[in-house]
Amino acid sequence: MDFSDSPEVAEFRADLRAWLAEHLAEHADGVSYDSAEGVEATHRWHRALAAAGYVAVSLDPRYGGRGLSDLYEAVINEELAAAAAPPPPPIGHIAHAVADFASDDLKGRVLPGLLGCTESWCQGFSEPGAGSDLAGLSTTAAATDGGFVVNGQKIWTSWAMWADRCLLLCRTEPDQPRHRGLSMLVVDMDTPGITRREITLANGSREFAEVFFDDVRVPAANLVGERGQGWKIAQHMLTYERGPADMGWTGRLGNVLAAAQEAVRSGRLPADDVLRRRLAAVAVDAQVLSWHVARSLVDRESADPGSSGSIDKLLTTRVEQELYHVVDDLLGAAVVVGDQRPFSEYLWSRAQSIYGGTQQIQRQIVAQRLLGLPRG
Amino acid sequence: MQIGLDPEQRAFARASGALAADLAAGWDRGRGPHDVGSPEPSEKDWARIADAGWPALRLREENGGLGAGTVDVAVLVEQLGRHAVAAPVLGTLVAAEQLQTLGAPAATLEAIAAGELRVAPLLDARLLDFAPSADGALAWDSAGATVAFAPDGSAHALGEPLPAADVTRAVRRPTSPVPAAALELRPPTDDDRDRLHAFVLTLLVADLLGTMSAALDAAVEHARSRTQFGRPIGSFQAVQQLAAEDLVSVEATRSAVYHSAWAVDALPAAEALRAARVAKAFASRAGVAVCEDVVQLFGGIGMTWESPVHVWLRRAQTDRTSFGDEHTHQAVLADLDLAPGA
Structure with missing residues (x-):
């Protein structure tokens, strides 16, 4: 049992941190999906990451990857979250579908643009x-x-x-x-x-x-x-879609939590005993989620990734939706009057139980595939 | 990163599970509260426990022990919970580790390791922590224990079991001092105390994990075989949705045990204790919630003494309360994280 980095991962992480310290401000400015300029900035950010060798690192070097394990993809997601940088391009699952199934001709035509982030x-x-x-x-x-x-x-x-x-x-x-x-x-x-x-x-x-x-x-x-072969390829993609990105998402939830804790510590947001306890409770859940995500990432080769992915998604849903409940209760009236970013973030937390397979479907997958309960 | 049990740990889990199942099979729940078997193991069963090396597991080799890591101990304790073993193995492990931390003489620890000296830990009356003295203390998981030691080294005989929710473990009061058995102990360093605390919390999380996963497995089995409206009740979506969330809780608790057990031996003591508090807070909530769902999934039969369901809920509630429930630990974590200047 070892939750710490191996020397190789620690070195990769340190290099990435150094790169972020030097280049983040220069490349990540204005990234969004809300305007044409924001999208252009997003593409620039992705190209900068690709040029530095931080895109699709788990792909075979023949196709422009670095042949590293999924763990390294997770480290990238985690470090970008920790630096409050925009996420990496979400293309790992597409890249694996093409690399693992497409003809050499098709691979040659599309992988360079995909991995270089010159084509979106x-x-x-x-x-x-x-x-x-x-x-x-x-x-x-x-x-x-x-x-x-x-x-x-x-x-x-x-x-x-x-x-x-x-x-x-x-x-x-x-x-x-x-x-x-x-x-x-x-x-x-x-x-x-x-x-x-x-x-x-x-x-x-x-x-x-x-x-x-x-x-x-x-x-x-x-x-x-x-x-x-479409369904088989789609299932194959699912095994690459969640794991590493979960690490990044968990880290971003951790940032939201840390900001709320700092606001309470500094007295900027008043919190009575009840709110303090609820904040502590959701911090417990967020911590357990991050341990769990690390475990499923390392475990996934031996487990059924689609099904254990359902467990991870259900756990993430619980934590994320409760986190925004607590954060919004700390903010009080400021959620409904004034800057609408907190309300937008809260609304997005409601999507967590819908996108990528609804909460009901995920539970059904867990019940039938993992617990072996009979189909209705 | 290597997260999960190695082949040796898996083999140890299987071997411990087999003995735990066998011990559990020899214990009789009886037909009601006045008929329930004692959690005090027979001489023969205690000899099997000692032969398996369970009391010696965590003690260092110079103290006659096996020097196992916390992950290995957690592997064993999960099996104790899984089979609701009615024998004071957990109490022995906790008392032994406390005594080792307080520098008890090797001869005493060797006797515990060999199963010859049967000890139990003294907790305060609210079961929140080790008791500072024998006054008002409770000897926890103490069936068959002959003595309990206070941190000052004084030895105490133990009275009859008190009425208690958990039918698989006994709580007793210290009665009279036994001066001849007193030990010379020393106060622990802050680090040693924190690490001991982290170790104990981790074991309780492992016991909760075993208890909740056994309960859920039984409920799933029941839902597959019990039919209503001509179909197994496990085919109904309301049943499936409940059971699925319970498996999420079980697997998250397993991740918490893995991390917290690794942390006891790998991280600085204060960080290990923090991780263990997080794990205990989570597992206290999750363990009881799953066992309550299991009562629901069993329906009426789960409310009877004929079914084992209440035994799991009793054990989970006791694990939850022992050494602090979620409220206790979340209050401490709130102070750590939210106090000005923290």
């Missing part, structure tokens, strides 16, 4: 009729001469408004059972027939979009893996 990507999975029930999606890609013709609609597609390419999960085999009828395509977002429509979230965030596909032609060479 989105992931077209959810649909209006297929959220929790993702395998029931209905966007089709009909095989034609030399390729596919895509028709359908995607929703909740993060960063689609600015993406150059989309990794699209779609139905190519309508005669097959639903999980086996899916395939994964790389779609250039400037292809004729693609329409994007921004979705403004309740908290004002402009990260999401709907994407409409009307007779969009995609060359056969842009098929990732084989026809019918």
Whole structure:
């Protein structure tokens, strides 16, 4: 049992800290998804990280990675959170899907832009009729001469408004059972027939979009893996989507907690005994969450990552939603009158139990796959 | 980073689990509160416990012990909780570690390690910490113990078991001093005291983990076999959602045990104690909440003496209270984190 860094990880961490100390201010200014300038600043930040060798480090060096374990991806997420830097580009899962399944030709065409962050990507999975029930999606890609013709609609597609390419999960085999009828395509977002429509979230965030596909032609060479392999690739991606990023998210929750503790310590926010105890209780939960995330990261090779990921997400949901309850109760009326950032952050905490598989679905996965309870 | 049990620790968990299950099978819950088996082990069972090296586990080799790390001790204690073992192993481990920290003579510790001297720790009347003296103290998990030592080295005989929620462990009062058995002890350094405290809290978290995970496993088994409306009740979403959150609590508690047990031997004492307080606060809440859910999942049968469900809830509530519940530790943590200038 050892929760501390190995010498190699400690050195990597120290190098990254030094790099952040020197370059963070220069590269991270103005990063957001709220405006064209903010998005451009975000892309600059991602390119700076890539140039310094901190993007997709777990990918094989043949493809531009550094061949390091997921732990190093986690360290990057953790250190960026600790420095209150913007997050790294969320592309590890896309990079692994392409690197592990695509043809050499496709890899050669798309991986340099993906890893160098000179091209930005989105992931077209959810649909209006297929959220929790993702395998029931209905966007089709009909095989034609030399390729596919895509028709359908995607929703909740993060960063689609600015993406150059989309990794699209779609139905190519309508005669097959639903999980086996899916395939994964790389779609250039400037292809004729693609329409994007921004979705403004309740908290004002402009990260999401709907994407409409009307007779969009995609060359056969842009098929990732084989026809019918889409679900398998999507499951493979899930194993890379959460673990390391959880570490960063946990760290960012830790920053929110630390700021609240500092405000109480300094007397800037008055807190009676009840609020102090609630703050201490949620600090306990946040600490246990960070230990748990570290454990699942190190454990994941031996465990079923999809299912233990559900446990991690449920635990994160508990902690995050309670944390914002306590923070908002500390702030009192300032949440509802005045600067609306605290209320926006609170609203976003309500999304934690919805995105990436709702709380109900995650519990069902835990109950049926881990506890072995029978399907209803 | 290497988080999880190594092959030797897994083997030790299996071996300890097998003996714990066997000891538990020999204990009779009876038909009601007046009929419940004593948690005092038979001579034969205590000999098996001593042969397994459990009382010696944490004592250093120069004291006749095995010098095991806290992770190994936690592995054993999880199994004690898992099988709700009605024998004072935890009390012995806690008393032995306290005496070792206070510099008790090697001969005394060797006798404890061999199972020849049966000791229990003295806690204050609120069960919050080790008692400063025998006055008003309680000998905790003390079934079959012949003596308890106060920090000044005075030895005390113990009275009859007091009425108690936990039917698997006994609490007794010190009665009269036994001057002939008194020891020369020394006050611990702050670091030694903190590390001892962290060790004890970690063991209670491990016992809670074993208790809550055994209870949840039983509830899941029940939900798979009990049918209503022509279907297993475990197929109902309301049952699944409850059980799933309980597994989240169990796994989070396991992470807390791993960290807190590692910290006792690896981090500076004050940090180890802080981690242990966090773990104890979390596990006290989670352990009782899971056991309460398990009562709910069993339905009426879970409210009867015929079912083992109440034994887990009794044990969890006792673990929760012993050495401070979530309120106790969160109050300390609030002071550490929120006091001006902290």
